[in-house]
Amino acid sequence: MRTTPIVVILTGSAPAGRVRVQGWVRTRRDAKDFSFIEINDGSCVANLQIIASASLASYAETVSALTTGSSVSVEGDVRPSEGKGQKYELLATDVMAHGIAPVDYPLQKKRHTFEYLREIAHLRPRTNSIGAVMRLRSGLSFAIHSFFKEQGFFYIHTPIVTTSDCEGAGEMFRVTTLDINNPPRTEAGVVDFNKDFFGKEAGLTVSGQLEGEICALALGKIYTFGPTFRAENSNTPRHLAEFWMIEPEAAFYRLPEDMDLAEAFVRYLATYALDNHGDDLAFFNERIDQGVISRLEGISTSPFERVSYTDAADILMRNNDRFAFKVSWGSDLQSEHERYLTETFFKKPVIVYNYPKEIKAFYMRNNDDGKTVAAMDVLVPGIGELIGGSEREERYDMLLNRIRDIGLDEKNYWWYLDLRRYGGTPHAGFGLGFERLLLLATGMQNIRDVIPFPRYPGNAAF
RNA sequence: UGGUCAGUAGCUCAGUCGGCAGAGCAGGUGGCUGUUAACCACCUUGUCGGGGGUUCAAGUCCCUCCUGACCAGCCA
Numbered sequence: 001m002r003t004t005p006i007v008v009i010l011t012g013s014a015p016a017g018r019v020r021v022q023g024w025v026r027t028r029r030d031a032k033d034f035s036f037i038e039i040n041d042g043s044c045v046a047n048l049q050i051i052a053s054a055s056l057a058s059y060a061e062t063v064s065a066l067t068t069g070s071s072v073s074v075e076g077d078v079r080p081s082e083g084k085g086q087k088y089e090l091l092a093t094d095v096m097a098h099g100i101a102p103v104d105y106p107l108q109k110k111r112h113t114f115e116y117l118r119e120i121a122h123l124r125p126r127t128n129s130i131g132a133v134m135r136l137r138s139g140l141s142f143a144i145h146s147f148f149k150e151q152g153f154f155y156i157h158t159p160i161v162t163t164s165d166c167e168g169a170g171e172m173f174r175v176t177t178l179d180i181n182n183p184p185r186t187e188a189g190v191v192d193f194n195k196d197f198f199g200k201e202a203g204l205t206v207s208g209q210l211e212g213e214i215c216a217l218a219l220g221k222i223y224t225f226g227p228t229f230r231a232e233n234s235n236t237p238r239h240l241a242e243f244w245m246i247e248p249e250a251a252f253y254r255l256p257e258d259m260d261l262a263e264a265f266v267r268y269l270a271t272y273a274l275d276n277h278g279d280d281l282a283f284f285n286e287r288i289d290q291g292v293i294s295r296l297e298g299i300s301t302s303p304f305e306r307v308s309y310t311d312a313a314d315i316l317m318r319n320n321d322r323f324a325f326k327v328s329w330g331s332d333l334q335s336e337h338e339r340y341l342t343e344t345f346f347k348k349p350v351i352v353y354n355y356p357k358e359i360k361a362f363y364m365r366n367n368d369d370g371k372t373v374a375a376m377d378v379l380v381p382g383i384g385e386l387i388g389g390s391e392r393e394e395r396y397d398m399l400l401n402r403i404r405d406i407g408l409d410e411k412n413y414w415w416y417l418d419l420r421r422y423g424g425t426p427h428a429g430f431g432l433g434f435e436r437l438l439l440l441a442t443g444m445q446n447i448r449d450v451i452p453f454p455r456y457p458g459n460a461a462f
Numbered sequence: 463u464g465g466u467c468a469g470u471a472g473c474u475c476a477g478u479c480g481g482c483a484g485a486g487c488a489g490g491u492g493g494c495u496g497u498u499a500a501c502c503a504c505c506u507u508g509u510c511g512g513g514g515g516u517u518c519a520a521g522u523c524c525c526u527c528c529u530g531a532c533c534a535g536c537c538a
Contacts, residue, residue, distance in 0.1 A: 032495045083496050433538030
């Protein structure tokens with residue numbers, strides 16, 4: 001007999017008839033002549049209630065031995081529930097245990113802290129919260145591809161191992177096959193990376209942007225969606241050492257089109273979550289964050305605020321008395337400033353654009369005012385920076401001067417400069433941190449709980 | 463990495479002024495029975511994060527180390 005997912009049974013317009021379900025026991029309650037068994041198979045947040053009669057052949061040996069966490073196959077007939085709280089239930093004709101969980105099963109029938117669940121990452125996907133996160137994560141991953149396909153973007157695979165550092169994006173993890181206890185050295189005594197596997201220093205990518213630009217200047221519109229690594233000693237609820245980033249890049253786009261794309265993208269994903277993950281969102285709204293659905297509805301329906309850095313700085317300077325760090329034109333926006341703009345002043349997602357060039361990366365396009373670059377950040381309530389993007393400097397001389405001005409070695413960027421020499425075009429793109437999007441979509445507080453196996457300083461178990 | 467707070471039973475936590483180690487849940491036994499984190503009664507469970515110090519006496523005060531969370535920085 002084929003197995004029926006619990007989500008299919010519970011969302012059916014009529015009882016599903018004779019079925020087999022397979023999953024894990026959440027709880028068992030014994031009545032006089034039968035037991036209630038609630039099982040969850042991961043297909044949805046809801047459990048299926050099983051009625052296991054004491055007259056079953058397997059009752060004494062199997063049913064009465066079932067504990068929270070045990071795995072079972074159950075066959076029976078779906079029928080309308082006699083009790084309150086569920087539409088259907090399964091009257092079992094056979095209950096078979098695959099594995100009985102001993103009494104030291106770490107997940108109890110009660111609320112656990114997320115800190116505790118991180119210590120048992122091999123079992124936490126069986127919880128309602130993490131299960132819902134992972135289903136939504138899967139759904140939004142699919143939606144990302146749908147959006148870009150609909151918009152005519154091609155999915156590009158940029159390298160994980162790289163020898164180019166996207167300057168300013170962060171510290172890289174080193175990739176090497178050298179013997180770290182006895183590396184080859186040059187006559188000067190420094191480690192000789194010419195003898196390393198790739199013939200030079202290599203690391204894990206901190207961004208696919210530079211390679212993305214290569215492909216955009218051939219295919220027009222592209223995006224990447226892959227793992228990204230930052231070896232920063234960051235200890236916050238918003239940072240991971242390994243995270244997934246979406247980076248679209250489009251030839252002939254300028255900053256306004258880039259902002260339009262970012263806004264349409266976030267709105268599409270919010271709408272997708274509301275339309276396709278209502279049950280999981282209802283769970284988050286009830287148990288995690290009572291504002292999450294209304295926030296997604298706001299994103300889905302109302303335009304983002306757009307404000308230039310200069311105007312944003314004016315707003316902040318008028319309220320300087322409320323900040324620990326006072327704002328003046330040219331200062332970088334601190335977390336408290338970003339959150340004031342999006343959470344207090346505008347109370348919705350805000351796109352800040354045209355930042356002072358001194359506080360932004362070398363590849364961003366200089367504006368004609370000589371002071372600012374065509375950069376933009378999308379700030380959202382509760383998180384701060386969700387997206388960072390820019391129009392790229394496509395003018396060869398301007399880019400070369402910028403590289404020299406800030407002391408980078410132009411030889412390391414020869415191919416990046418070549419793109420400007422051979423048929424360069426205006427182009428723009430941005431990076432969106434997938435886990436930060438999931439924080440927004442779930443209302444979860446810590447980024448370590450929206451990825452199955454989080455990596456952060458001191459932690460890469462599992 | 464800096465700042466703040468925390469670490470007590472398997473889990474979630476209380477523990478007052480330094481004076482016998484506690485509750486709920488989980489687990490066990492019995493009862494009840496269409497339950498919903500089932501319910502009722504009784505019972506079991508401790509390296510009070512590690513080390514050192516002060517004291518007649520330390521979960522409690524001091525020093526130190528470890529671990530975690532939050533805030534800040536780095537950014538997505």
